[in-house]
Amino acid sequence: MSFDSDVDRKIQLRVSNQKAYVWDVEDIATLRAKHHICGVLTGTLPHLSQQNVFLGVPLVLLPEEVVLLVEKQLAVLIDDPRAQWPASADALIRWNSERNESAKRQIAIAKAKDASEMAARHSMSEEAIRKRQEREAKRAAAARTKALAEGLSVEETPISMPSSSYVEPRTATPTNTSVPSFTVTIPASSTKVEWYNPNAHAYPTLASAREAGVWTYPSTPYERAKCKVFQDLWEKGNFMGGGIKFGGDFLVYPGDPLRYHSHFVATVVESPTAPLTPMEIVAHGRLGTATKKSHLFCEWNEGTQEVTYYSVEWAGFG
Structure with a gap:
């Protein structure tokens, strides 16, 4: 498409x-x-x-x-x-058929890979058994030679026999076989379908x-003020996030939030004539200080199309 x-x-x-x-x-x-x-x-x-x-x-x-x-x-x-929009029945059948064919291909590839790995493991196990038997035989021969050098009889020297000390793994199929599982990737994007x-x-x-x-x-003066404040802070190079957890409208980060803590909590004041009570200033200042941030009051002026910032933080108290 x-x-x-x-x-x-x-x-x-x-x-x-x-x-x-x-x-x-x-x-x-x-x-x-x-x-x-x-x-x-x-x-x-x-x-x-x-x-x-x-x-x-x-x-x-x-x-x-x-x-x-x-x-x-x-x-x-x-x-x-x-x-x-609703797809036709033929389109749905064709789409499901393509998904099923993709899954079957992936399962066939996974089965072939699994069989190859099992054959490789089996050959490696046989090689490991042969090498172990050779090591046991060399160890027994060395013990026998040492015993003869020390004047001991061979019967007095404990010798481990590889044929009786090692049991080969069973090759019979176990009774409780489990069904093999494979990871299949099914494309689920809805942006490329017809x-x-x-x-x-x-x-x-x-x-x-x-x-x-x-x-x-935005549909209200307050929402328009939030958009203008967000844009102004963004244009200054800041990363922005929601500030509801810290009692504000936005969190202002100097860089990517994965690398930096936010420096400011921003509260939007929709106009220069909007009321701002002393209790709000105290609450925001104390909360910002408790969370190691400064609180920004961001005032949007519709007439001058400018944002004015006031930073509030507690300082000089013991």
């Missing part, structure tokens, strides 16, 4: 229920390495599905990350539910996605 060149060139953000997901591993690596966008992995790993410490695809993006990527023309929004077409449901701008009802963020 051929994608539109513009859609194929940009990172595809697949939207469902007003959330944007990234399924392609290469796109996830590109977002992190080139664009300082981390997101959050939310999928389980195939072989460790019962744990939630190490997660896999898809990558879920913050709404501010989505807005930034689309406005910078780095990504395109895909209406994921509409990009998939009934998935993102080209007809791609939106390169926020306006077009909003008109189609695919994406509505």
Whole structure:
């Protein structure tokens, strides 16, 4: 299937229920390495599905990350539910047949490899038996020679016979045989099958996605202020993450979060006239100090299109 060149060139953000997901591993690596966008992995790993410490695809993006990527023309929004349409019965039969044939080929290759390894092990075991018998014979001959040199009779010297001291492994088939198991890789990507077409449901701008009802963020002054603050911090070279665990809107990292701790917890103030109580300042300052961070109050001014930052931290108290 051929994608539109513009859609194929940009990172595809697949939207469902007003959330944007990234399924392609290469796109996830590109977002992190080139664009300082981390997101959050939310999928389980195939072989460790019962744990939630190490997660896999898809990558879920913050709404501010989505807005930034689309406005910078780095990504395109895909209406994921509409990009998939019911496949015909013939297409499903053909797809399942290809999957089954792929599995059979992989099993045949695995069986041939297993048989070759078993034959190699069998020949190696026979060679090991022969070498052990030779070592036992040399050891017995050396003991016999030593006994004669010391004037002892051969009957007084304990000699281990290789023929009676070693039992060859049984070659008969065991009664309780187990069925051999093989690991088979089944392609499960839905982006390359013929009934998935993102080209007809791609939106390169926020306006077009909003008109189609695919994406509505931002829709309030506070949400617009969060997007502008996120963009300004991102343009300064920071990595950004969600800050709800530390009582703010964002966590601000000087580099990749895998290598650095965050230096700031950012709280967005939607306008210069927005109220900010003394209790909020005290709470944010104490929480930031307790977690070894500074707290940033990020004020967005719609008139001047600028962000003003105020850093709060406890200092000089004993």
